[in-house]
Amino acid sequence: DVKVTQSSRYLVKRTGEKVFLECVQDMDHENMFWYRQDPGLGLRLIYFSYDVKMKEKGDIPEGYSVSREKKERFSLILESASTNQTSMYLCASSLSLQPQHFGDGTRLSIL
Amino acid sequence: DQQVKQNSPSLSVQEGRISILNCDYTNSMFDYFLWYKKYPAEGPTFLISISSIKDKNEDGRFTVFLNKSAKHLSLHIVPSQPGDSAVYFCAASANDGATNKLIFGTGTLLAVQP
Numbered sequence: 001d002v003k004v005t006q007s008s009r010y011l012v013k014r015t016g017e018k019v020f021l022e023c024v025q026d027m028d029h030e031n032m033f034w035y036r037q038d039p040g041l042g043l044r045l046i047y048f049s050y051d052v053k054m055k056e057k058g059d060i061p062e063g064y065s066v067s068r069e070k071k072e073r074f075s076l077i078l079e080s081a082s083t084n085q086t087s088m089y090l091c092a093s094s095l096s097l098q099p100q101h102f103g104d105g106t107r108l109s110i111l
Numbered sequence: 112d113q114q115v116k117q118n119s120p121s122l123s124v125q126e127g128r129i130s131i132l133n134c135d136y137t138n139s140m141f142d143y144f145l146w147y148k149k150y151p152a153e154g155p156t157f158l159i160s161i162s163s164i165k166d167k168n169e170d171g172r173f174t175v176f177l178n179k180s181a182k183h184l185s186l187h188i189v190p191s192q193p194g195d196s197a198v199y200f201c202a203a204s205a206n207d208g209a210t211n212k213l214i215f216g217t218g219t220l221l222a223v224q225p
Contacts, residue, residue: 004154031211040120042200042217043155058212090154094211099145102154 003027004103006091012109019078021106023091029101031094032074034058034066036087037105043090049074081110114138115203117216125224130188132219134201137182141203145213146175146186149198158199159186191223 007022025032033048035058045058047066055066063085067075074093078085086109092100116135124130132146142163147155161168161175161184168175174187188195198220202213 009152035215040217042115042117043202043215045212045214048212092154097206097211099157099160100211100213101157102147104152104154 004091004093004101006089006103006106008106009104010107010109012111013078013081014111015081015083017078017081019081019108019110021076021078021089021091021108023074023076023093023103024072025074025093025101026072027093027095027101028071029093029095030071031096031100032068033092033094033100034064034074034076035090035092036060037090038087046076083110086110112137113217114141115201115214115216117199117201117219119219120217121220121222123222123224124191126193127190130186130191130195130221130223132186132188132199132201132221134184134186134216135182136184136203138203138205138214139182140205141214142206143204144175144177144184145202145204146173147200147202147215148195149200149218155200188221191221193223193225196221196223 004025034046035043049068065077089106091103094100145160146158149155177184198218201216
């Protein structure tokens, strides 16, 4: 079974802090994704990567950056956290033309 | 602009009956559609998919129907079970090669009453 592991289930940070969310997958998937889930808005794509060191903006990239130095790891970075970035963050991975597999999410609160 | 819409935020069904979840899309370039199920405090799990070359795909109790002319798909669950209670998201993709970028709907909360 595919395993997508997100480093924290719950995280509380302060406004202005630099925040790192880590995601690791164990199935050699080339594609990795970061979403945020908010009530009434569904899942919205922040960034994705289709190869090591490659990244593409999703629908809501503002205020975020990503890093993919190794194939199995995809990091989401909040450069200067703000309260409107309080959300559930979900990481996913996939092979080409295959369904995405998700981690269990990180609930991030920015105070 | 919401390209994938789930207009029913919630649905309540009796155990043993049919659950029908609906999804509409606006982008005619979408050619692959998926349904995901999400329990609280867990990530979404893939349920079933359909390519635009088909109009129906079935997997056990789950069937997805696609009406391309109406830009509409639906997920049927028969018979519904209490364990099916979850949020269901539909998602769509335009085949852009390898990247599998998905657009998700806002979700429908299904409650199956015992």
